[in-house]
Amino acid sequence: MESENTCEQSFQDDPENDGTGGLAEEASTEVGQEVSATEQESSGAEQALQEAGEAGSAENAKADADSVDSKEKSADNDLSKEKTDDSKVTKTVAQHYNELRESGLEARGNSRIFYLRNFNNWIKSVLIGDTLQKVQKERSCDHKYVVLDMCSGKGGDMLKWKKGRISKLVCVDIASTSVEQSEARFKDIVERNQNSKRREQIFDAEFITADVSKQRLKDMYKDPSISFDLVSCQFALHYSFESYSQADMMMKNVAECLQPGGYFIGTTPNSYELVNRLRKSETNSFGNDVYKVEFLSEDKDNLPLFGSQYSFQLEGVVDCPEFLVYFPALVKLAEKYDMKLVEKQSFSDYFKRHHKTSENRTLLGRMQALEPYPAENYGKLISSNEKDYAFAKEALDKDLPNQQQSNRRPVKVGTLSEPEWKAISLYMVFVFQKVGDQKDEPKAEVEESAEQEEEEPHGVKRSLSEPEEEEDDDDENKASDAKIIHTVDDDE
DSSP: OOOOOBOOOOOOOOTTOOSSSOOBOOEEOTTSOEEOOOBOOOOHHHHHHHHHHHHHHHHHHHHHHHHHHHHHHHHGGGHHHHHHSOOHHHHHHHHHHHHOOOOOHHHHHTOTTHHHHHHHHHHHHHHHHHHHHHHHHHSOTTOOOEEEEETOTTTTTHHHHHHTTOSEEEEEESOHHHHHHHHHHHHHHHHHHHTSSSOOOOOEEEEEEOOTTTSOGGGTSSSTTOOEEEEEEESOGGGGGGSHHHHHHHHHHHHHTEEEEEEEEEEEEOHHHHHHHHHHSSSSEEEOSSEEEEESOSOTTOOBSSOOEEEEEETTTEEEEEEOOOHHHHHHHHHHTTEEEEEEEEHHHHHHHHTTSHHHHHHHHHTTOSEEESOGGGOOOSSSOGGGGHHHHHHHHHHHHHHHHHTOOOOOEEEOOHHHHHHHTTEEEEEEEEOSSOSOOOOHHHHHHHHGGGGOOSOOOOOOOOOOOOGGGOOOOOOOSSOOOEEOOTTO
């Protein structure tokens, strides 16, 4: 595909940075003591920005705005053509997810990425739950909450919406087979609820097969006047960045029926991290035994603002073309539709901020989001390479003197193998809010996260493919940029 604008990136190699955003090891003992943690947080991208100075940063910001503005003016000319002419990539994506078979619980349990997928699902659960709580605090107690799940796949987030006690859900996906499976999952939830002794109020649901980057959704809703409190797009935003007009239509669909004060949330790969690893590679690809990313272009210094294609392979789940999501462009498109960025965090930072609450700690255990180390009952670890758990062993060794002095049982920790951490460290969480009349402003800590966007260098943001969601909240997964060790309590 023809490049639509290029932006230079000021990434710089950092010999101390392995491309994962550094090492952050965190653990607490059963009696509440903290096992010492180490953290290396400055990435090559951040160092390059610091060396460039504030003046360079201002020039970069202006270049971002100018390049996106120029695209905005020129893209309207071919928008109508793109609406009726499906690209080869679009058909490939739809075909991939239509042909993707659902694996059984036993097969998923034996998967090399079992814990990685569950960790990503935990991230989504916390993100959705926290955002719904924010919305509910800002609305009247009798408000009926309506949600749009864009690129909803097979409906893997259905139980999250049920737990959030929403009134209406609209699921939209490009793959017709996935939409059918999602609708079947909803009917199963309704049937099980009807047969249960403890019946709950189940939301109404609407299912639509559509390409959200090329078709106006408002024309397809049963009620065109529908108004959403929350729009969610998990691990799919990257497909819309094939062209400016597709990204623009995607954001229009997000915002057009979103209420003032409503939120747009999602998960997507960090383009800076992708480009950083690409430039450290001797070829146009990088990865390990869990994932592989291969860029179509061999020119690492001139990646297009839109249409920067790469393929992403995730063990047994995803093998699909994707496009870098350049985040400053996403922010500017959001502003065009009266949405402001209020939060942007790596998966590891999001985990560190949220995992210590009682509810989220319990959820970690229930969802099996981290692998127990050492292996339980002398079983096998998910990776056969002991070196993949070196950081977990180091954390346990540091706590050994405390165990001996207090005669405590050995600490059990939850973690992920090195290859899995490198895969999830490509991902980030984002939250936008529709500007309008509202009583509550975003929290200060959230605003700080948004301010960090201005400090990032030129780069391209891109998204790793997501695996299809699993039954009972087993789900698709992607990234966090540090290795985290979590002490597992006996009741988790």
